[in-house]
Amino acid sequence: MxxxxxxxxxxxxxxxxxxxxxxxxxxxxxxxxxxxxxxxxxxxxxxxxxxxxxxxxxxxxxxxxxxxxxxxxxxxxxxxxxxxxxxxxxxxxxxxxxxxxxxxxxxxxxxxxxxxxxxxxxxxLLSPSVTRRVIRHFTSERRQAPPPGVADLTTRELEVFGLITKGLSNAEIGRELFISDTTVKTHVTRLLQKLGLRDRAQAIVLAYQTGLFDAS
Missing domain, CATH: 3.40.50.2300 (Response regulator)
Incomplete structure (x- = not known):
């Protein structure tokens, strides 16, 4: 294509x-x-x-x-x-x-x-160094309420989401959770759909604007 x-x-x-x-x-x-x-x-x-x-x-x-x-x-x-x-x-x-x-x-x-x-x-396309600076920037702002779709995420989708916010690739997430790249991609696709997000960049911004993984 x-x-x-x-x-x-x-x-x-x-x-x-x-x-x-x-x-x-x-x-x-x-x-x-x-x-x-x-x-x-x-x-x-x-x-x-x-x-x-x-x-x-x-x-x-x-x-x-x-x-x-x-x-x-x-x-x-x-x-x-x-x-x-x-x-x-x-x-x-x-x-x-x-x-x-x-x-x-x-x-x-x-x-x-x-x-x-x-x-x-x-x-x-967010390198780990960029991701760290994104985290610092958005965690310094006033927190927003998480969107309703967060409640619909499965435990595994939340795990994948948390690793996305750390800048991990699909392959790295797969190794961390002992699942295949294809399975990771499926989880990523589903969590983005549930949250109404376009891609990982928006997911990372959302996570740190809402403090979703502050306790992680």
Whole structure:
């Protein structure tokens, strides 16, 4: 299956670089480019890409608001935030907006390609170091009440949820709980459905906004 990508950045040279990199991959197709947030929203609505590489700082409409507007339509597209800093001031807001992960513009090419494939597969791209900073940020805020869906989670789903919040991959969760990767994926899918969440990134934010695993 081909991963359809929309590249969004206000610098034409940056867009061209990403297009050249992605075009060499047999399983990836760049369906369009956008230089502003408004263009990104329009292209996303018209083309329904699988992954959107989204710059934050852009004229007319920044990447945060563009992400909010795109994801508010109910699209299944995953937004991968492009940033020049390792966890800059916008990252937490991007998580709240529904972004599925982050990549640095100067990351090695293979890292960017892996990121596109990771979020296209429905996973979030949050490294353990990023996860730790997300935890620190959201635990410093006023707690919110957990959504009703938490009461519907099974014991095993709660165990998996707790390990997701620590930044563990499916394989690592499987080893921790002595279950297969496929079983882990099933549990993850079910708990996200019950909680009305898009992916792991939103699950991690929810857990620490509500203090769900504070006693763990």
């Amino acid at each position: 081909t991963i359809r990508v929309l590249v969004v950045d206000d610098q034409a040279m940056v867009r061209a670089g990403f297009r050249l990199l992605l075009a060499d991959e047999p399983d990836i197709e760049v369906v369009a480019e956008a230089g502003t947030g408004r263009e990104a929203v329009a292209h996303a609505a018209r083309l329904d890409p699988d992954v959107i590489l989204m710059d934050i700082r852009m004229p007319e409409l920044d990447g945060l608001e563009a992400t909010r507007r795109i994801l508010a339509t109910g699209t299944s597209a995953r937004v991968l935030i492009l940033t020049t800093f390792d966890l800059d001031d916008y990252v937490f807001e991007a998580l709240r907006a529904g972004a599925s992960g982050f990549v640095l513009k100067d990351d090695p090419p293979e890292q960017l390609l892996a990121a596109v494939r990771t979020v296209a597969a429905g996973d979030a």
